[in-house]
Amino acid sequence: MKRRFSVRMKVGAVVLVGMLILSGLIFYASYRSVSRLLDQVTSQRIEASLTSGYELLDKQFRGMWIEHGDTDLMKGFIVVNDQLVSDIGDAVDAVVAVYRGEALSVSGFDAGADGADLGVTTLPDDVVSAIYDQGQEVYVQNIVIAGEPYKAAYQPIKNSRGDVIGVWSVAASQAAVRQGLNGALAQIGWISGIGLVLTIGALLLALQRMVIAPVIFLVRRIEAMAAGDFSVDLNYKFGNDEIGALGSLMVRLRDDVGAIVGRVAEAAKGLYDSSYQLSETMQQTESAIEDEANLASQFAITVEAMDKNTDQMATASAEISRMAAEGDASIVGAVEQTNALRDIIEGLADSVEGLGTRSKEIGRIVDVIRDIASQTDLLALNAAIEAARAGEYGRGFAVVADEVRQLAEQSADAAKDITQLVAEIQEETAEAVKSMNQGAAGAARSVEVVQESGVRMRKILEAVNGITAQIQEVSSGIGQIASGSQQMAATTEEQSASIREVALSAQKLTEMAQELEALVGRIKLA
Missing domain, CATH: 1.10.287.950 (Methyl-accepting chemotaxis protein)
Known part of the structure; x- marks a missing residue:
């Protein structure tokens, strides 16, 4: 036998599903909004680190950029090495790397200057296109280094003739940011869950009073009328809505059907008498x-x-x-x-x-x-x-x-x-x-x-x-x-x-x- 679900269960299920969908949409929108906001903040921060690190290097070592050997670059009369970029990275709280052409020259990562273990031995193609082909002065992107997310910023290194001979790069780890984002999202989830439970409870209570109870009242009266009892009491404080209109129509239906049945009874009696006389x-x-x-x-x-x-x-x-x-x-x-x-x-x-x-x-x-x-x-x-x-x-x-x-x-x-x-x-x-x-x-x-x-x-x-x-x-x-x-x-x-x-x-x-x-x-x- 097919199971019969009550109006209360159906309405509750609809409200629950609707609120879950709404909460999911709100949570997704919040996640997207917070992610975009954090991305903007970290982008601005990494650009500031890029600029301040380059200015710090330029103050300490006056002079133009010069290519040295096959892979190195010089600033003034100093060859830029790992220790130098590590010190600047510590100063700006980021990881600094210098590329000559498209290949990595020096890096502030502890894994070594060659960067082989980090997977950053060459510039990404989009960076090459932005710096060398399009001539952008600053380019920011998200990268993954050693399995961790980083926000990286790039700017061109030019010689005395204005030719781009390398790229100055600054990268900041996004692990803490992601952790903070996850914490914020967890708090939003808890708050949303509590709000969802309270909202569902309030909605169910309101629906119980305004919809479910009047509908159950009308269903029971309709069942009685369907069984032939038109003497049922339809006195109920309905609202001024469609259910109230339905209640008024039920009262009219009861009165009209009662009157019709009365007239039919009289007509049946008259029909019997007339047929007998006929x-x-x-x-x-x-x-x-x-x-x-x-x-x-x-x-x-x-x-x-x-x-x-x-x-x-x-x-x-x-x-x-x-x-x-x-x-x-x-x-x-x-x-x-x-x-x-x-x-x-x-x-x-x-x-x-x-x-x-x-x-x-x-x-x-x-x-x-x-x-x-x-x-x-x-x-x-x-x-x-x-x-x-x-x-x-x-x-x-x-x-x-x-x-x-x-x-x-x-x-x-x-x-x-x-x-x-x-x-x-x-x-x-x-x-x-x-x-x-x-x-x-x-x-x-x-x-x-x-x-x-x-x-x-x-x-x-x-x-x-x-x-x-x-x-x-x-x-x-x-x-x-x-x-x-x-x-x-x-x-x-x-x-x-x-x-x-x-x-x-x-x-x-x-x-x-x-x-x-x-x-x-x-x-x-x-």
């Missing part, structure tokens, strides 16, 4: 289909009777259409007569209104007569007064004035009677005009009613014509229904077979609903 309904439908087969034959007989009735309806609708056409013609004549009557009434109304206008003019004339009678009566009174003043001479004038006054009074009485008659005539004329206007309005309404009746009669005529056409279509359709009723019986038998299959499917659906209800019942909700 099964019973199919049984009832099967018996109803048999009844429909019996009704189909009766329907064919009824269709034949309907075919005969439609023929009679077609004849009756044609007669109704003819009568509707005659009624439409009568309505048109009635409209014309009503319009003529309305015109006559409107003419009478105009005449009566003219009579009322004339009576108003008579009234104005009577008012004038009344005014004249009043003035005449006043004049008769003035004449009587003047006749009385005249005495005997005015008696005849008084008689005439009295007659005139009586005529004025009679005229006033007559004007009063005429005024009363004119008022009565105006009142009756107004009533007559009002009656005429009402008659004209009634005639207009009669015209509208008759016209509406004509419109309705035309609609009736159109409807009757449409009904006639529809009856003809119905008559044609009934023939098709008669042939279709024969097919209905065959179709009814096919439906009966289909209903039996549906009833069987409904029974299976009931069994499936029971199984679904049992499965849903296994899920535990809060």
Whole structure:
């Protein structure tokens, strides 16, 4: 069986490997950095030793460099020997060597001037290239002498003409430097190891609290939910990160699945009830289909009777259409007569209104007569007064004035009677005009009613014509229904077979609903 590793072990392994790799990279970078720094320091130091040793020799022995014999060199009048370079080497704390051309001339090594045991009897090729070919004044490199690392510096030895006749070399052992470097690296290793252990512990503790513990919590809850228990408690103080978002999603998942399962349970129960009712309904439908087969034959007989009735309806609708056409013609004549009557009434109304206008003019004339009678009566009174003043001479004038006054009074009485008659005539004329206007309005309404009746009669005529056409279509359709009723019986038998299959499917659906209800019942909700 394949071994199962926990999240804690996997995370710890990843952290450990990552920290080891990181520590290795840091240690390597530190080693490289310290090595470069020490190399720079030793290079500067060996260059300083090279310069100071050469200056010391130049102060002690003035003069130019001269080739002497086959292998030696002279400085001024002194042949440079092993003891001389050893003393200068002690002074600058380094090993001094002098080369003539490319071969070793003298050396401060204890192994002997020939240098055979040291492996430095000739200049390295890169030194020859740098000093003789490229003309560099100082060249520094790492070399190995007697199995030990050395830092060596070289500068050319020139004669009076400026020709390079040899090389002045100073070398310093790197054993102490390497030892110091190894010690420093050991300290860095110890410090890095302790820091690594502490860092790994802190990371594991932080991961335990922020990642591993919440993940284990969620895994256990998911296992419970996978087993069907959706009542698990998901109350946990998650952080504001992806794991916290996962926890929130788990809460939503639990609630949503719980709600869905609840609805599925209700749906399963409803499905069971519906399937049971469907099964019973199919049984009832099967018996109803048999009844429909019996009704189909009766329907064919009824269709034949309907075919005969439609023929009679077609004849009756044609007669109704003819009568509707005659009624439409009568309505048109009635409209014309009503319009003529309305015109006559409107003419009478105009005449009566003219009579009322004339009576108003008579009234104005009577008012004038009344005014004249009043003035005449006043004049008769003035004449009587003047006749009385005249005495005997005015008696005849008084008689005439009295007659005139009586005529004025009679005229006033007559004007009063005429005024009363004119008022009565105006009142009756107004009533007559009002009656005429009402008659004209009634005639207009009669015209509208008759016209509406004509419109309705035309609609009736159109409807009757449409009904006639529809009856003809119905008559044609009934023939098709008669042939279709024969097919209905065959179709009814096919439906009966289909209903039996549906009833069987409904029974299976009931069994499936029971199984679904049992499965849903296994899920535990809060």
